[in-house]
Amino acid sequence: MASLVGSRVERKEDKKLLTGRGKYTADVTFAHQTYAYFIRSPHARAEIKKVDFSKAIKAPGVVSVLTGKDIVDDKIGGLIAGWRIKSEDGSDMKVPPHPPLASETVNYVGDHVAVVIAESLDEARNAADLVKVDYKVLKAVVDTSDAMKSDQIYKDIPKNLCFDWLLGDRAKVKEAFDKADKVIKIDLINNRLVPNAMEPRAANADYNPSTEEITLYTTSQNPHLARIIISAFNGVAPENKLRVIAPDVGGGFGSKIYPYAEEVVCSWAAKKNRKTSKMGCG
Amino acid sequence: MGQFMIKVGLEVNGKKIQKEVPEHTLLSTFLREHLNLTGTHVGCDTSQCGACVVHVDGKSIKSCTALAADLNGSKVKTIEGLVKNGKMHPMQEAFKKLHGLQCGFCTPGMVMSAIDLLEHNSNPSDKEIRDWLEGNICRCTGYQNIVAAVKEAATKM
Ligand code: FES
Ligand code: FES
Numbered sequence: 001m002a003s004l005v006g007s008r009v010e011r012k013e014d015k016k017l018l019t020g021r022g023k024y025t026a027d028v029t030f031a032h033q034t035y036a037y038f039i040r041s042p043h044a045r046a047e048i049k050k051v052d053f054s055k056a057i058k059a060p061g062v063v064s065v066l067t068g069k070d071i072v073d074d075k076i077g078g079l080i081a082g083w084r085i086k087s088e089d090g091s092d093m094k095v096p097p098h099p100p101l102a103s104e105t106v107n108y109v110g111d112h113v114a115v116v117i118a119e120s121l122d123e124a125r126n127a128a129d130l131v132k133v134d135y136k137v138l139k140a141v142v143d144t145s146d147a148m149k150s151d152q153i154y155k156d157i158p159k160n161l162c163f164d165w166l167l168g169d170r171a172k173v174k175e176a177f178d179k180a181d182k183v184i185k186i187d188l189i190n191n192r193l194v195p196n197a198m199e200p201r202a203a204n205a206d207y208n209p210s211t212e213e214i215t216l217y218t219t220s221q222n223p224h225l226a227r228i229i230i231s232a233f234n235g236v237a238p239e240n241k242l243r244v245i246a247p248d249v250g251g252g253f254g255s256k257i258y259p260y261a262e263e264v265v266c267s268w269a270a271k272k273n274r275k276t277s278k279m280g281c282g
Numbered sequence: 283m284g285q286f287m288i289k290v291g292l293e294v295n296g297k298k299i300q301k302e303v304p305e306h307t308l309l310s311t312f313l314r315e316h317l318n319l320t321g322t323h324v325g326c327d328t329s330q331c332g333a334c335v336v337h338v339d340g341k342s343i344k345s346c347t348a349l350a351a352d353l354n355g356s357k358v359k360t361i362e363g364l365v366k367n368g369k370m371h372p373m374q375e376a377f378k379k380l381h382g383l384q385c386g387f388c389t390p391g392m393v394m395s396a397i398d399l400l401e402h403n404s405n406p407s408d409k410e411i412r413d414w415l416e417g418n419i420c421r422c423t424g425y426q427n428i429v430a431a432v433k434e435a436a437t438k439m
Contacts (some may be wrong), residue, residue: 019361
């Protein structure tokens with residue numbers, strides 16, 4: 001064999017990807033597939049007064065409509081912040097609740113409120129139009145520089161302060177500045193980064209009632225992490241009853257390291273409905 | 283909310299197909315969901331990314347923005363229809379050889395677009411290739427090797 005150094009190494013996966021024989025999450029379809037369509041907040045911040053799905057549940061093809069109340073009733077845990085930071089005073093960072101389906105408040109446009117599961121994506125989407133969510137719109141906080149002076153968003157988080165972080169040596173830095181000839185103050189603006197892969201997020205969960213096992217296909221850079229979080233933190237199923245498969249993944253750039261609400265909801269709904277549930281767009 | 287069904291007759295990759303589908307069925311949905319040809323990808327569903335490009339009567343189009351019923355009687359070619367007698371199309375070979383793909387999600391659309399280009403311009407310049415592929419977005423490769431692959435394919439087609 002020629003030396004690997006300096007010689008061409010052809011990729012093993014290219015032929016299938018080039019001939020349309022790859023298998024990405026959205027390409028996986030089970031027998032008796034059902035489709036999930038999410039109802040999302042149109043408001044940056046609001047209180048949820050009421051979710052009325054009495055019409056939607058009777059619409060053609062609808063299997064179930066699940067809301068934040070079901071999440072609470074089933075004790076499904078919230079999404080976690082996978083990083084722990086301590087403030088300068090030694091206190092832990094404050095992490096607000098982020099349920100997979102909101103029941104009390106929504107805190108950004110697109111926050112997940114309910115899910116309609118139906119036999120086809122069209123039927124799920126049509127029924128979603130019939131779900132009426134009654135919101136009391138609240139004043140949103142949209143700018144980090146004003147956030148500490150704005151309305152408090154979460155009960156237990158005064159001044160909207162998650163953490164106040166310090167790296168380095170405050171005293172030594174002060175000393176250096178005190179001795180400096182000239183001190184210039186600038187505001188640094190860090191652009192928002194959007195790791196936007198070409199393959200959108202996707203999930204498809206299958207539940208086998210006889211073995212009580214969930215198999216979740218998801219477009220993930222880290223299926224092991226998804227398995228731990230969805231079992232240990234969200235409590236959807238014990239780890240030995242949850243299998244997570246990442247088939248071909250259409251890019252991630254970091255955005256697919258972490259599991260999102262939709263993966264949790266699809267896995268939970270599949271188990272609850274004793275069926276499969278595939279995430280639709282929306 | 284009853285669904286109106288409509289008959290769609292197409293020739294897909296050389297095979298005549300007749301299906302009754304909801305009238306609003308997009309070509310991309312028709313191919314992926316009704317024919318199980320999942321090589322055609324949907325990246326945006328809004329005509330921006332080009333992952334869904336297929337050929338209709340020899341021209342490349344974005345299949346997420348065409349109604350299947352509108353194309354009745356047309357000949358459609360998808361990425362699955364390029365392999366002949368087990369051999370990849372020169373464009374596929376060139377992408378493989380020159381590393382014109384990483385995750386492969388944009389690739390089917392990219393390959394279908396690029397073949398259309400070479401079919402009416404057999405020796406395009408770098409600029410012509412880049413201009414032509416403007417509607418195909420790739421987030422992995424940085425495009426250099428895609429352009430190189432199209433140039434290589436031009437010598438073989
Ligand atoms: S899916 Fe058709 S252009 Fe993006
Ligand atoms: S190869 Fe990943 S988007 Fe083009």
